Amino acid sequence: MSEIRDILVTSALPYANGPIHIGHLLEYIQTDIWARFQKMRGHHCWYVCADDAHGTPIMLRARHEGITPEDLIARVAEEHRADFAAFRIDFDNYHSTHSAENRYYANLIYARNRDKGHISKRSITQAYDPVEHMFLPDRFIKGECPKCGAADQYGDNCEVCGASYSPNELKNPRSAVSGAVPEQRESDHYFFRLGDFEALLKDWTRGGGLQPQVANKLDEWFAAGLQEWDISRDAPYFGFEIPDHPGKFFYVWLDAPIGYMASFRNLCDSPRGRAAGLDFDHFWSKDATAELYHFIGKDIIYFHALFWPAMLHGADFRTPSAIFAHGFLTVDGQKMSKSRGTFIKARTYLEHLNPEYLRYYFAAKLGPGVDDVDLSLEDFTARVNSDLVGKVVNIASRSAGFITKRFAGRLAPTLCDTGLFDAFVQAGESIAHAYERRELSRAVREIMALADRANQYIDEQAPWVLAKQAGQEARLHGVCSLGLNLFRILIGYLRPILPGTAADAESFLRIGPLTWAALAEPLLDREIAPFKPLMTRVEPAHIAAMLEASKEDLSAARPASAIEPTNPHLARDPIGAVVDIETFAKLDLRIARIRSAGPVAGADKLLRLELDLGGETRTVFAGIRAAYDPRDLEGRLTVMLANLAPRKMRFGTSEGMVLAAGPGGKDIFILSPDAGAEPGMRVK
């Protein structure tokens, strides 16, 4: 740890046409843990990311919603930022590929490669939608599988029999955009001559920056021969127009990785970047000495390990120090599934569970390889409860009481067992080594072994026995103070994984943000705050509720098909007359917790809800019985109109109204506030 390193880290850019889900989070959490670790070690580590905002799917989605692509990506960016912040993904900068910086670097990288002869032009034949007047990407052509005949399959592969083929092999092809029969049309395209870089890439592959599994895969691609890469798309397209070829646009995958540079440039030019003296060239110039790492999923290795370094090299920029690929997330051993409720959005997770749990669980299972990671919900519950609540937090919990009650909250002036303390400090080297090599599961195992030793120590010393013996005050003081010191080291080691819990522990111990180096110095002869539970157990009921809510998301979500015409809800029920703010202010909307829900005898559409407003309880009858199982509602937060005149009904008085959307019957959806809202808060 002698030398301070300059490190730039990225995660793959999430696509700006949908919400973040737990599969995405595997990567952001992995990267965030690694970046936080580097910062804790005192290195200058910068973690940047951006929304990937271009391409046909975004263009079509925006059109479908009746808004501009710019409005769509702005809205999605806000959602993404909120989700990342809630999971404590600590980006130093979060930008967009639809930005001035990205346009600049995309143009520059293209122009330099072109000037060196690495761009070629040729005409290709492609499916064309004569109604929409646009060329169709493979994903937007549907038809019958040429192998098994399954209907409604995409243009690149069949989800029924698994065959892969080219779109023109499809039987009865249709445009997924207009439904028209696609025509074959010619168009000029521009190609990046990847083959020009074979020697460079082979060199780079052998340079040690790749995982062995990834290098093997690359060898396969080298053996097959490097093909030219089509980097242009025809209008209409949402992206950057190629400067010297009007009507042609850069393919989204060309400017996506350039987004890493653009985000970093944006950071350099920000007040924060300038204050830190961030120098773009120090990180990106051909002879840059700073380290550059990209965390990615194994599905996009081709782009990051071949195209990206080649493009950079061709444009006289440096190549990445390493690419870190990870596997995919499965839930209970299977692909995430919408119908099983395991396609869990970040937002849905946050409504039910603490983000620290997921960060810990992923860390406990992530290694340096490209193996898939399984989120076993049963294991998740057991592991978090046992490791974090039962072992780690428990050490503080069982030591702190004595310190507070018997010693006025003051820690002992000396360590009573330096051997154990030193062993904990020394273990840090091995743990740091594991973090550095992204062996997060190993780091977690080693940390938990230390937690076991701390609990063993407390058991051996039996402070509860010492507390009852006269003349053992100093021993008791020493044992419990050591217990808290061991806890402090453990929390320090876990801090990259559990930033929220670590912050709470730091305020409990009344210390500043822990650094790795600070852990070697014990905390002595000073006051700590009274202990409050730092983490509560995972409740299986919350997991069940989360899965249920994920299924609800599905039924609430609009069909994915791009063919669907304009939104039917507005047509059926147009937006009402304008009101002024005073009129709105008369409505007192409050966050409420559904304390209990149950059927109403004699009313087959109603549920009786007991709503907790944080001190006041209201009874409300809501016509949602066909849409909700009462058990799923209990414990949920929702929004109610609190100052609606009470209304006497046959079964009792309804003291307010719960807000919900939808046509009625089974299709009715009550509102849920974001995590953090508490009963009684006013909605305004």
Added chain:
RNA sequence: GGCUACGUAGCUCAGCUGGUUAGAGCAUCGCACUCAUAAUGCGAGGGUCGGUGGUUCGAGUCCACCCGUAGCCA
């Protein structure tokens, strides 16, 4: 279909370049303890290391084939 990986106790995973009776956590069972968010400590049972064949004095660890899973095929 081709390729790259992966397949170890009920569950989730360790097992470095092949070498003593295959390890951990959780779960299960027994005992102890009661400071702690019913948390902790001690102990026990539980695996022919996906299958078959091979290389070797010796294979979970190497090779071949088969089965299953994931990704890629630009």
